[in-house]
Amino acid sequence: MKTGHAVAVYLVKILVKLLLVLLAVSIICFVLISVSPVDPIRMYVGEVGMRNIQPETLAKLESYFGLDTPLTIRYFNWLSDFVRGDMGTSLIYRQPVIDVIGVRFVNSFALMLTAWLFSGILGFFLGVIAGIRRGRLTDKLVKGYSLLLASTPTFWLALVMLMVFAVWLKWFPIGLSVPIGVDASKVTIFDTLHHLFLPALTLSVIGVANIALHTREKMIDVMAEDYVLYAKARGKSTFSILRHHGIRNVILPAITLQFASIGEIFGGSVLVEQVFSYPGLGQAAVNAGLSGDSPLLLGIAVISAALVFSGNFIANALYGIIDPRIRRGLKND
Structure with missing residues (x-):
């Protein structure tokens, strides 16, 4: 009971x-976007519209975007709307931000989940x-492969994969998540996987390095333990030692490290989505930044931060549940 209570307190903290x-x-992103030179009204009506806009229309737009209120009031208004699920309207897509993020999140989630699982298992x-x-x-070979990939820029590898497998060999499509010119109702699961494979492969190849190097070091430490040496002295095979002692001692640290790597996977997905023109959150964030779409950029920033920190939350939770010393250290803090 005490252990369960300690775990619950640790998770709540x-x-x-x-x-x-x-x-x-959310505060930092809101302030940075608000003080940036981007004018949401100018982006909404365009340059031609700004030259022909009437003063009363301009005043209505300023009131609509909240530009006639102090920054703190605008933030609390945005936060209250955000909590209720209203993130505003995208200026470039002319749709609610939550709808744009919902569609793009599904694509990004499929890409990142595939890459995350593949890189974790292979690593x-x-x-x-x-x-x-x-x-x-x-x-x-494993060390050389991992160190080489750890120093390889994601966008460069994506370009190489695109040229080799899509342009030269023509095994995979050049970009997008579905075939061009095909009705959505006629897109098959094979079409989706065919477009997903190359971006996911590129993203997962980069993510292999950290988990492989970390697992290698943990496995070396386990193989040097006294109980492993004793098992060897008794004539146990390497496979038997690995099965009964090795895997169980290195898999939990590897899992927690893999959850903590979600931030790296998301950061790499932004570049991969740009290279492959894959319609995910990363590409939407770049388009929003280049087009000055403040509501969409702010919504994606907060949702992305929640996704990244959720991975860290799960990693910390696993560490705390597995190792009681971490809970005691947090309690002392």
């Missing part, structure tokens, strides 16, 4: 921290193999 961080992110497998074969050719 980090959840409160998560909410406070999101509140701070863990490579790390385990490298750890149990320390110093051998396999270990050197």
